[in-house]
Amino acid sequence: xxxxxxxRTESVYEGSIIHVEKLTVELPNGxxxxxxxxxxxxxxxxxxxxxxxxxxxVRQYRKPNEMVSIEIPAxxxxxxxxxxxxxxxxxxxxxxxxAATLEKLFSMQSTPGxxxxxxxxxxxxxxxxxxxxxxxxxxxxAFPVPFPEALSMIRDGRITDGKSIAxxxxxxDRMGLLKLAGSGR
Ligand SMILES: [Mg+2]
Numbered sequence: 001x002x003x004x005x006x007x008r009t010e011s012v013y014e015g016s017i018i019h020v021e022k023l024t025v026e027l028p029n030g031x032x033x034x035x036x037x038x039x040x041x042x043x044x045x046x047x048x049x050x051x052x053x054x055x056x057x058v059r060q061y062r063k064p065n066e067m068v069s070i071e072i073p074a075x076x077x078x079x080x081x082x083x084x085x086x087x088x089x090x091x092x093x094x095x096x097x098x099a100a101t102l103e104k105l106f107s108m109q110s111t112p113g114x115x116x117x118x119x120x121x122x123x124x125x126x127x128x129x130x131x132x133x134x135x136x137x138x139x140x141x142a143f144p145v146p147f148p149e150a151l152s153m154i155r156d157g158r159i160t161d162g163k164s165i166a167x168x169x170x171x172x173d174r175m176g177l178l179k180l181a182g183s184g185r
Pocket of ligand 1: 073074075076094
């Protein structure tokens with residue numbers, strides 16, 4: 001009863017990363033409305049934990065908000081690529097490390113209001129040296145951040161990327177480092 005029936009689909013823009021559509025939908029009350037939708041093939045993101053017990057974060061310039069953003073390593077799924085393989089590949093490309101242990105944390109909708117993008121988030125531990133190999137148009141640098149400092153960076157606004165905020169908290173939770181009253185941990 002909460003569904004919206006698509007009456008008309010108009011392709012507005014076909015880019016290399018996104019496809020924008022304008023949909024006309026029929027609402028439950030019979031009226032029509034338009035929906036602008038950004039189609040995206042999905043991505044994987046990784047929370048890497050070093051043997052020293054730090055997070056490995058990456059710094060890169062993000063054009064939409066004209067800022068240097070501190071994030072967990074991440075990247076788009078290649079055609080036909082499964083999320084786990086993408087996570088392993090992106091981690092090595094952006095940080096130069098491979099993960100001996102990779103665990104799925106969660107999948108999230110980045111912006112359900114106007115995009116179908118799903119981001120699959122993993123925890124990577126037991127890191128081994130590999131080969132950094134960023135994309136040609138990608139300038140990223142990785143650096144270690146102690147767990148408490150990462151939370152401070154979220155609190156004071158140095159980390160504002162949604163997948164990174166969710167991923168870092170979920171990683172701490174998976175490692176048993178988040179304590180909720182009554183959770184029994
Ligand atoms: Mg990336």
